[in-house]
Amino acid sequence: MHKPIKTSLFAIALLASAVAGANDSAKQSSNKGISDDTVKIGVLADMSGIFSDLSGEGAVTAARMAVDDFVAEQKPGFKVEVVTADHQNKTDVAASRAREWYDTEGVDMITDVINSAVALAVSEVTRDKDRVLMVTGAGSTTINNEQCSPNTILYAWDTYSLANSLGRTITEQGDESWYFVTVDYALGKSIEYDATKAVENSGGEVLGSLHHPMGASDFASFMLQAQSSGADVIGIANAGGDLHNAVRVANEFGINQSQKIVGLAASMTDVHALGLEVTQGMLLVEGFYWDQDDAAREWSKRFKEKTGKIPNMLNAATYSAVTNYLSAAQELGTDDADAVLAYLHEQEINDLFAKNGRIRPDGQMVHDVYLYEVKSPKESEGEWDYYKLRETVPAEKAYQPLSESRCPLVTG
Numbered sequence: 145m146h147k148p149i150k151t152s153l154f155a156i157a158l159l160a161s162a163v164a165g166a167n168d169s170a171k172q173s174s175n176k177g178i179s180d181d182t183v184k185i186g187v188l189a190d191m192s193g194i195f196s197d198l199s200g201e202g203a204v205t206a207a208r209m210a211v212d213d214f215v216a217e218q219k220p221g222f223k224v225e226v227v228t229a230d231h232q233n234k235t236d237v238a239a240s241r242a243r244e245w246y247d248t249e250g251v252d253m254i255t256d257v258i259n260s261a262v263a264l265a266v267s268e269v270t271r272d273k274d275r276v277l278m279v280t281g282a283g284s285t286t287i288n289n290e291q292c293s294p295n296t297i298l299y300a301w302d303t304y305s306l307a308n309s310l311g312r313t314i315t316e317q318g319d320e321s322w323y324f325v326t327v328d329y330a331l332g333k334s335i336e337y338d339a340t341k342a343v344e345n346s347g348g349e350v351l352g353s354l355h356h357p358m359g360a361s362d363f364a365s366f367m368l369q370a371q372s373s374g375a376d377v378i379g380i381a382n383a384g385g386d387l388h389n390a391v392r393v394a395n396e397f398g399i400n401q402s403q404k405i406v407g408l409a410a411s412m413t414d415v416h417a418l419g420l421e422v423t424q425g426m427l428l429v430e431g432f433y434w435d436q437d438d439a440a441r442e443w444s445k446r447f448k449e450k451t452g453k454i455p456n457m458l459n460a461a462t463y464s465a466v467t468n469y470l471s472a473a474q475e476l477g478t479d480d481a482d483a484v485l486a487y488l489h490e491q492e493i494n495d496l497f498a499k500n501g502r503i504r505p506d507g508q509m510v511h512d513v514y515l516y517e518v519k520s521p522k523e524s525e526g527e528w529d530y531y532k533l534r535e536t537v538p539a540e541k542a543y544q545p546l547s548e549s550r551c552p553l554v555t556g
Contacts, residue, residue, distance in 0.1 A: 177476070177477045177480060177483075178473065178477070182222060183224050183253075183470060183473050184225045184249065184253075185253055185255065185466055185469070186242070186245045186249075186251040186255070187203050187226060187229075187254075188228075188229055188241060188254050188255075188257050189204065189228065189230065189257075190230065190258050190281075192230055192232070193232060193384075194358070194384040194386065195233070195258045195259060195281070195384040195385075197384070197413050197417065198281070198384060198456060199256055199281050199458060202456065203256040203258075204226070205451050206466075207463070207466050209443075210465075214467055214470045218471070220474050227245065227249065227251060229241045229245075231257070233358070235261050236265075238259075238262040238266050239265040239266060239269050242269045246273040251275070252275060252276065252473075253466075254275070255277075255278045255280050255299075255465050255466060256281045256458075256462055257277070257279055257280075257282055258281025259281070259282055260282040260284030260329065260331040261331075263281070263282035263284070264284070264330065267279075267291065267295070268291075270296060271293045271294070271296070274295065275295065275481050276295060276469065276481050276484060277295060278296075278297045278465040278466075278469060279298050279299055280300040281462075283298070283300070283306070283331065283409070284331050284333075285302050285303050286334060288508040288551060289549060289551050290551070292552065292553050294507075295485065297465075297485075297488065297503055299461055299464075300465075301513075302543070303331065303338050303408075303409065304334075304338045304543060306409055306513075307336075307338035308338055308339075308341075309429045309513065309515055309537050310339070310342075310406060310408055310429055311341075311342030311348075312343075312346045313515060313535075314377060314406060314427065315342070315346040315347065316347075319348075319376035319377045320347065320348040320376060321348065321351055321375045321376045322343050322351065322375050322376070323353065323377070323379070324336045324339070324350070324354075324370075324379045324380075325366050325370050325379070325380050325381065326354065326355050326356070327355070327358050327382035328356060328357055329358055331382070331409070332382050335382075338544075339381065354366060356382075358382075358386060359385065359386065360389075363393045364393050364397070371397070371402075371403065375403065377403065378394070378405050378406070380406065380407045381408050383409045388414060391405060391407060391422060392418065406427065407426060410423075411456050412433065412434075415518055415530050420518065420519060420530065424518050425517065425518060426518045427518075428516050428531075429513050429515055430514055431457050431498070431511060432457040432496075432497050433457075435529070439496040443460070443496050454528045460496060463497065464495050468491070472487045472488050489503045491503070493509070493511070498511040499512045500538070504546060505546070505551075506546065506549050506553060508543060510542070510543045511539050512537065513542045514533060514536055515536075515537060516533055516534060517534050518531065519531065
């Protein structure tokens with residue numbers, strides 16, 4: 145009676161051994177197309193400048209969390225490494241580091257690259273070296289229009305989706321005249337262009353604009369000039385420290401008592417830095433909020449345990465981009481750029497960051513975005529409880545239609 149049982153156990157043991165061997169063979173096969181048996185991710189971020197709160201260590205942490213989670217859950221048959229560098233908001237520094245990473249360090253994919261001028265410089269190098277760039281920091285529409293590249297994915301956001309949603313909504317609510325305070329580089333110019341189009345298409349009028357250098361120290365003269373325009377809305381078309389300085393000056397001079405101040409690229413990080421007293425009532429568009437659902441809350445809790453901060457939209461996008469890149473490499477068994485990019489373009493992306501996401505021929509990853517209103521201090525139930533949802537904007541309404549694309553990959 146016991147002999148069949150022993151035989152069965154022996155057979156099961158043999159079967160388990162065979163399955164294990166097959167799995168090992170599959171892993172070896174999947175390694176065949178992985179260069180040096182290692183996938184290397186480069187996080188090229190602003191570690192010390194005006195965008196460091198949005199990018200910096202948060203971007204690095206998000207990328208490393210993605211790698212750790214992927215390795216623990218998927219147990220790939222290849223190694224995954226993360227390298228990091230500070231681009232210092234200088235295009236020559238960024239391009240040089242990207243070239244060095246690709247040429248001598250075997251980096252397969254670069255991400256973050258906050259600062260649109262930096263992103264454009266790195267995109268050019270990435271195309272020349274035939275690697276992959278997943279932009280999760282910058283958002284200029286130039287990246288996916290005039291200077292689009294088959295090797296670049298504009299993953300997290302773009303100025304069109306923010307400016308279009310805000311410009312249209314606010315103008316339709318009755319604040320019809322606008323004046324822009326714009327940073328004088330790619331990001332600001334894209335925001336102003338897209339917001340102007342949204343305002344005018346909604347029946348509004350742009351009374352004028354001024355351009356300031358990045359990192360300007362005296363915003364009083366800029367904001368007073370904007371105030372003198374008499375516009376219903378002063379649109380702040382900048383980010384990071386420049387945005388903070390502009391909003392603080394508007395508050396100090398009481399400009400926000402008579403005119404609506406709109407941070408066209410503002411984020412939760414900015415709200416946290418400025419405080420609810422200054423930002424309450426402001427409308428913002430984000431692609432991610434830490435409290436939007438259970439998955440976001442669970443991941444954000446882990447992120448906060450590592451950094452002491454709640455993740456912003458860009459951090460979540462970096463986690464998503466790295467995860468999806470690694471999943472593509474594993475599925476295909478190669479880190480060949482053309483193969484991975486083709487695979488990513490075929491996927492629908494639904495994860496803790498993106499809902500209804502897909503990557504278009506122009507390199508834009510479109511996904512649902514959310515129009516939020518900043519809570520008042522009385523409405524907030526605690527630190528980081530900043531937003532109330534006003535509207536979910538579907539991907540097809542938020543982003544520039546492909547029919548309006550200026551990308552040569554689309555227009556031919």
